[in-house]
Amino acid sequence: xxxxxxxxxxxxxxxxxxxxxxxxxxxxxxxxxxxxxxxxxxxxxxxxxxxxxxxxxxxxxxxxxxxxxxxxxxxxxxxxxxxxxxxxxxxxxxxxxxxxxxxxxxxxxxxxxxxxxxxxxxxxxxxxxxxxxxxxxxxxxxxxxxxxxxxxxxxxxxxxxxxxxxxxxxxxxxxxxxxxxxxxxxxxxxxxxxxxxxxxxxxxxxxxxxxxxxxxxxxxxxxxxxxxxxxxxxxxxxxxxxxxxxxxxxxxxxxxxxxxxxxxxxxxxxxxxxxxxxxxxxxxxxxxxxxxxxxxxxxxxxxxxxxxxxxxxxxxxxxxxxxxxxxxxxxxxxxxxxxxxxxxxxxxxxxxxxxxxxxxxxxxxxxxxxxxxxxxxxxxxxxxxxxxxxxxxxxxxxxxxxxxxxxxxxxxxxxxxxxxxxxxxxxxxxxxxxxxxxxxxxxxxxxxxxxxxxxxxxxxxxxxxxxxxxxxxxxxxxxxxxxxxxxxxxxxxxxxxxxxxxxxxxxxxxxxxxxxxxxxxxxxxxxxxxxxxxxxxxxxxxxxxxxxxxxxxxxxxxxxxxxxxx
Amino acid sequence: xxxxxxxxxxxxxxxxxxxxxxxxxxxxxxxxxxxxxxxxxxxxxxxxxxxxxxxxxxxxxxxxxxxxxxxxxxxxxxxxxxxxxxxxxxxxxxxxxxxxxxxxxxxxxxxxxxxxxxxxxxxxxxxxxxxxxxxxxxxxxxxxxxxxxxxxxxxxxxxxxxxx
Numbered sequence: 001x002x003x004x005x006x007x008x009x010x011x012x013x014x015x016x017x018x019x020x021x022x023x024x025x026x027x028x029x030x031x032x033x034x035x036x037x038x039x040x041x042x043x044x045x046x047x048x049x050x051x052x053x054x055x056x057x058x059x060x061x062x063x064x065x066x067x068x069x070x071x072x073x074x075x076x077x078x079x080x081x082x083x084x085x086x087x088x089x090x091x092x093x094x095x096x097x098x099x100x101x102x103x104x105x106x107x108x109x110x111x112x113x114x115x116x117x118x119x120x121x122x123x124x125x126x127x128x129x130x131x132x133x134x135x136x137x138x139x140x141x142x143x144x145x146x147x148x149x150x151x152x153x154x155x156x157x158x159x160x161x162x163x164x165x166x167x168x169x170x171x172x173x174x175x176x177x178x179x180x181x182x183x184x185x186x187x188x189x190x191x192x193x194x195x196x197x198x199x200x201x202x203x204x205x206x207x208x209x210x211x212x213x214x215x216x217x218x219x220x221x222x223x224x225x226x227x228x229x230x231x232x233x234x235x236x237x238x239x240x241x242x243x244x245x246x247x248x249x250x251x252x253x254x255x256x257x258x259x260x261x262x263x264x265x266x267x268x269x270x271x272x273x274x275x276x277x278x279x280x281x282x283x284x285x286x287x288x289x290x291x292x293x294x295x296x297x298x299x300x301x302x303x304x305x306x307x308x309x310x311x312x313x314x315x316x317x318x319x320x321x322x323x324x325x326x327x328x329x330x331x332x333x334x335x336x337x338x339x340x341x342x343x344x345x346x347x348x349x350x351x352x353x354x355x356x357x358x359x360x361x362x363x364x365x366x367x368x369x370x371x372x373x374x375x376x377x378x379x380x381x382x383x384x385x386x387x388x389x390x391x392x393x394x395x396x397x398x399x400x401x402x403x404x405x406x407x408x409x410x411x412x413x414x415x416x417x418x419x420x421x422x423x424x425x426x427x428x429x430x431x432x433x434x435x436x437x438x439x440x441x442x443x444x445x446x447x448x449x450x451x452x453x454x455x456x457x458x459x460x461x462x463x464x465x466x467x468x469x470x471x472x473x474x475x476x477x478x479x480x481x482x483x484x485x486x487x488x489x490x491x492x493x494x495x496x497x498x499x500x501x502x503x504x505x506x507x508x509x510x511x512x513x514x515x516x517x518x519x520x521x522x523x524x525x526x527x528x529x530x531x532x533x534x535x536x537x538x539x540x541x542x543x544x545x546x547x548x549x550x551x552x553x554x555x556x557x558x559x560x561x562x563x564x565x566x
Numbered sequence: 567x568x569x570x571x572x573x574x575x576x577x578x579x580x581x582x583x584x585x586x587x588x589x590x591x592x593x594x595x596x597x598x599x600x601x602x603x604x605x606x607x608x609x610x611x612x613x614x615x616x617x618x619x620x621x622x623x624x625x626x627x628x629x630x631x632x633x634x635x636x637x638x639x640x641x642x643x644x645x646x647x648x649x650x651x652x653x654x655x656x657x658x659x660x661x662x663x664x665x666x667x668x669x670x671x672x673x674x675x676x677x678x679x680x681x682x683x684x685x686x687x688x689x690x691x692x693x694x695x696x697x698x699x700x701x702x703x704x705x706x707x708x709x710x711x712x713x714x715x716x717x718x719x720x721x722x723x724x725x726x727x728x729x730x
Binding site: 122123126127130131133134136151304305306308309310313 | 622632
């Protein structure tokens with residue numbers, strides 16, 4: 001394609017198309033009118049999904065990126081449009097999700113004058129973006145957008161914001177289509193470190209492989225299993241690492257940490273070697289860092305140098321292209337057999353079964369949380385995305401959903417954004433071109449339920465399971481355990497009728513209270529090629545267990561509400 | 567707590583100093599001084615940071631800085647193998663009693679009087695931060711009116727930081 005003179009607004013759209021973007025989410029406004037005008041003209045080449053609120057659009061771009069591995073794109077106008085993106089961008093930042101956010105701004109002549117709907121969004125988003133740009137000259141526009149995509153998807157991905165004043169959108173410049181930009185090359189890991197890691201692995205008797213979201217980003221699922229098999233190790237994960245390894249895999253112990261599986265947290269404690277891959281040893285996963293793995297050697301592999309030794313001290317830190325480093329480690333280390341370790345794990349699993357029996361007793365005639373997921377697991381396909389909001393339902397989803405393929409779990413891990421789920425599920429459904437399941441709570445859902453309008457308008461098949469306990473369950477759980485049962489502002493007592501709400505927004509909805517009703521409703525919803533709400537009423541006193549109290553460790557595990565509040 | 571001098575080469579682009587300063591704020595680093603100025607190549611600036619902390623803080627600061635997109639090189643400047651300087655401008659009360667003492671101190675410290683008026687004497691001096699600190703303390707009893715210092719700049723002997 002030869003050079004063409006065109007306005008900046010068209011350069012934006014042409015560069016997006018050049019970078020392989022097929023779907024964008026957003027909301028128009030005064031300072032992006034020109035960009036929306038070009039979207040209109042290019043509607044046969046790029047789809048725009050109009051959200052109900054810019055925050056929903058940002059979460060949709062994020063969910064799209066998580067489900068597909070592509071860069072999610074969101075567009076918003078200046079001022080409030082841009083600030084409404086903030087929570088969405090921060091959510092993507094904390095979970096290292098590739099996203100490009102494009103905002104309009106007032107013309108450069110009005111910048112700094114507190115003009116109508118003017119905000120310094122590059123200043124606002126500085127700490128929550130991997131990088132951001134203010135484009136002051138149309139000459140730089142195309143290359144800035146290309147570089148933004150490059151930064152967003154390179155190494156440890158993240159969100160990048162591009163702020164484009166209106167006069168730059170109007171000004172004309174030559175545009176020539178280029179290819180999709182490649183990520184920056186990652187440096188090769190140091191061979192000395194790899195040898196040091198191999199040495200520790202060969203000496204270990206009880207190796208535990210601890211994986212996080214980085215494993216999904218880098219597509220390392222197969223290699224992790226190879227490693228586990230060669231060194232006779234077991235695998236645990238963080239919330240962000242869920243779905244990297246299929247739940248049915250025999251060496252997979254599940255999520256560890258605050259609400260993790262007993263056997264996974266315990267295996268981490270018992271291990272004499274922890275191999276952390278694409279994890280940042282967050283406080284929710286490690287508990288008290290002073291007690292964390294104090295008897296074990298730690299090997300940490302990450303593409304981000306600053307993660308090594310950030311939260312815990314690693315004996316060996318390997319930085320660079322992890323897939324290559326892992327291949328070398330697998331090749332160099334001895335084939336091992338640890339019969340005693342296997343026995344320990346078997347014992348832990350038996351103990352965990354006992355705990356889970358105790359924890360998951362259905363206490364009322366209402367459906368219990370685990371039963372919800374038993375039904376979902378029975379009906380859903382292996383590649384269906386399960387998105388969540390934040391709270392008790394999120395932890396139940398993490399504990400009970402059976403994941404069989406990477407990128408099928410979409411949840412706000414680092415920032416813990418209530419109100420994330422509906423937008424994200426819409427994005428995931430658009431990206432995967434399949435129905436998605438949203439598991440949410442009545443609290444979280446109330447935050448951004450306006451996006452129901454989006455799901456209905458575009459007929460995006462999202463099965464919305466509201467686990468409705470009438471309370472802000474997770475906060476209430478902490479109040480029960482640590483605040484003397486003083487339920488300050490967590491009993492909602494709302495009169496919201498989610499079935500009528502569904503009707504008002506133009507989708508189907510039903511209310512269920514028993515397993516049988518839920519199974520029937522979920523079966524119908526899953527088959528319907530349209531959004532669908534299932535208001536699933538559970539008891540308000542259901543707890544997420546086991547639980548390691550904040551700042552505690554596995555010794556402080558809580559397995560019963562009654563014992564903990566005695 | 568140790569003291570570290572770290573030098574960074576950054577592209578002269580929109581908001582780069584804000585990015586660097588913002589990083590220190592949100593990661594809670596303990597910064598003594600930060601200086602910035604253009605280099606031999608006008609498209610780059612050099613930032614010199616003095617940090618107080620342990621080795622882990624130093625490593626974290628370096629690796630966090632390297633993540634910033636407009637930061638090209640970052641290096642810990644080894645004290646033994648480098649030259650470190652700071653500049654101070656200090657204004658002292660000009661009285662009959664202290665006039666000759668100020669001049670004597672200026673002489674001893676190889677400083678220079680750059681302004682002299684009936685009310686104040688202004689002195690400039692360069693040196694390591696420790697010498698600057700000593701200079702301030704020796705002048706303090708004579709009545710400091712105002713002072714400003716640049717913060718540390720440092721450069722390694724022999725090689726450039728980007729030839730590592």
